[in-house]
Amino acid sequence: MKVVKSVSKASALFLLSLFFLTGCDIPVLQPKGPVGRQEYHLILWSFGLMSVVVLIVFILFAVMIIKYRANRKDTTNYDPENHGSAKLEVLWTIIPIIIVILMAVPTVTSEYNLQKSPTPSVKPLTVEATSIQWKWVFKYPEQGISTVNELYIPKDRPIKLVLNSQDAMASFWVPSLGGQIYTMTGMNTHMYLQADEIGTFQGRAANFNGKKFADQTFDVVSQSSSDFNNWVQTVKSTKPALTMNEYKKLEKPSVVGKMAFSAYPKQISNDAMNAKFGGMEGMPGMSDSSESKSSDDSAKSGSKADDMSGMSMKGGN
């Protein structure tokens, strides 16, 4: 464990000093929550291991091309028949195997760890997120409110995200808090995030999903839990409700600003949407294109709530 720590520390020092030299902000290397931090430690560990290999190869390479250049003074050590050594070859098979083991073990452990809530003692806040070309709609089933392109969260409380997509495949990414997960139609993906600082973090859609992909950004606002509760009350008392008509407008491909709604219709909860995509109608937003064929001949086949049978996507539960 000591070695792990010191390798990680050295890597961190090296990477961060690079950045302080350029004076930049590097969200991935300055995580603001336990999920991002776990990923960050893996990054440091693998970077450290890889740096050792890079160093060995670079030194060997430099020695070889300087020492054995053809125009050196003394070429008596030229040996055209030197073409193999069982000892050496075993050596450089075993060393990579050890390095791979050193990387594989923490990979598998954190892969399983990340499926669990980062703070199991605190009840997570569930948020449903839906990507629509080129915006994010968030729904808070417990609070009954909804927002667009802004995600308010209480600090120090795990957020359980349930994600899907209205159209193209997108990816939900808040580099300061943790890595990505895809959003898809007809099924949910799951992820935990948690912030342990107050602040506003940049989020964006990270998987290309059409023309204005670059503009599909959102803010994550982390607040103390009392501020969060106040915010919920304010939204409930001052904002309009999201009507189905209003939502139909959001379903069309467009870039929009931030919005908040005091309530939202049941039909747009993730599960209801997924059931709909199981095969009752064409994809909304797809059907109003005059070129589209999928709208008129979409089969009225039996509905399948989870279209993605065959691949288990419920890792988060």
Add this chain to the structure above:
Amino acid sequence: MDQLMHFLTHKFFVTGEPMIYGADVAIAVATIGILFVLTYFKKWKWLWREWLTTVDHKKIGIMYIIAAILMLFRGGIDGLLMRSQLSFPGLKLLDAQHYNEIFTTHGTIMILFMAMPFIIGMINVAMPLQIGARDVAFPYLNAISFWLFFWAAMLLNLSFVIGGSPDAGWTSYTPLAENGLDPGLGENFYLLSLQITGIGTLASGVNFAVTILKMRAPGMKLMHMPMFTWSTLITSVIIVFAFPVLTVALAMLTIDRIFGAHFFTSTAGGDPMMWANLFWVWGHPEVYIVILPAFGIFSEVMSTFSGKRLFGYSMMVWSMVLISALSFIVWVHHFFTMGAGPAVNSFFGVSTMLIAIPTGVKLFNWLFTLRHSKIRFTVAHMWALAFIPNFVIGGLTGVMLAVAPADYQYHNSYFLIAHFHYVLIAGTVFGMFAGLHYWWPKMFGHILDEKLGKIAFWLWMVGFNVCFFPMYFVGLQGMTRRMYTYPANAGWTSLNFIETIGAFLMGIGFIVMVWMIIYSARHGERDVTGDPWDGRTMEWMTSSPAPEYNFATLPDMSGIDRFWYMKQEKGAVEKWRKQKIEEIHMPDNSGRPFIMCVLFFIAGFGLCFEWIWLAIVGLAGILLFMVLRSLFDPDEGHHIPVDVIERTEREAGRL
């Protein structure tokens, strides 16, 4: 009439962009220019007889390589346009739509119409010579493969001015690439051009594998073959297993788009995730298809210019076999973020890391090939040597990407873009440049200018690292790939600007290379010996350029690097040259592959525009040609008489 005009301006021709009109003009001027030059110098017959109808592997290889360099130019211009657009935040050089089209064509062209033909070209030029074959096993099929690639490349490039470019990325993920979210013709061009060139590649894979297994020189066992030939054999096997998956996936998406099926939409029970899986089941082996032959070239070049046998020959072979096997069980690392669960991600993460083991073995074998050697710093060798440190960076960041939970933070970011350019450029492109310098005398009979070559080399080396190294950090700063612009307050400006400078340095390096080729054609040192580098393998035994029949006679070729040892044995070379010359049987030229592939183009074009009648006409023509070939084509070939061979050899100074 009005309807026709409307069709032409709204659907057929792409309109409304100054860059497109520029391209229209450039294409028209270039076409007229080529037609004029051919007519003026009375070259039509020559073109038809010597090139369009040839079945000679060496000429087909040269045509592949020329086409690949042209495509490197096209893809490179795309790259420079993207880098220009991103040099500062908020630029309006390219709008979102245009940027999306350009990264799509850049990726598609670089992988399928630059790297693939470059590699297949190198294989065509060198592999049959390395094993002492007269030609590949199926020369007629080889010509078909080339013309399929050529017309597919035409089809894709045409989409820039006619019909519209694809814009869903070179990965063309569904449901985005389906009709509903991406109407228009662009994606059809992607699907059909890949389909056509893919069929050609599959045929090449079969062709090369049979050639190597069946047509080696007397005495040459499998474990005596040059490493490039080994890499070709393994690559061919990967092609044979991987490309059918692409064929099927493309066909399914084509049926979705043109005939309204739902394989990849959740609308009627289809599964969008299935595309990502099928695409990468082909796509990951594909990246090994473009890297293994480069590995083969590095092995040849390093051992030649170090004056030493390759270190750990059999380990080198076995690690390639292992890499090729593992390449089929890692594809999910392209979408760890799809949420398939920890068991799946763990499996594919670890399997990916395993590839680092045989690759590391190869790397150390190359390094130790240099030990106790005499390193000659020719340009070919410099490209091969530069591969080592640059590729190591790409490879090891690849291992970092295999750490699935960490990949959640790198995925789709510029970290990934940096990684794959480090492996694709430092691996494949450097390999092709090394091979180009190395085999140029064998192709054209003269050596490429070393001085200009070194200038180009250093421009590339600096430009490449300046362009791509900062991308790792922009990625960690949260910049994702495929963004047409970024805001000024994101903090990404300075690194992006530096990257653009590097890209243009590579562009200048490319221009120097073109100049080097033109200059060397006039002033390059002639290669009269056929063995300008003190080579070790068979291709250096024949004259440069090699005669139509490759070798007048074949000696016993048992043992690794047999030619090099022959040169050490007194009288061995002379004895082989005095062997009795016999009549040689060669295949006949044929115009049919060319015409048949034009029909493929016509059928593909028809399907792109969804003019089913035209597709049927094209396909019927193709069928007719197949029937002709099967039933009425004796394909007897011709014999080169002994006196002609003797005259050719005498003129080359080898009798």
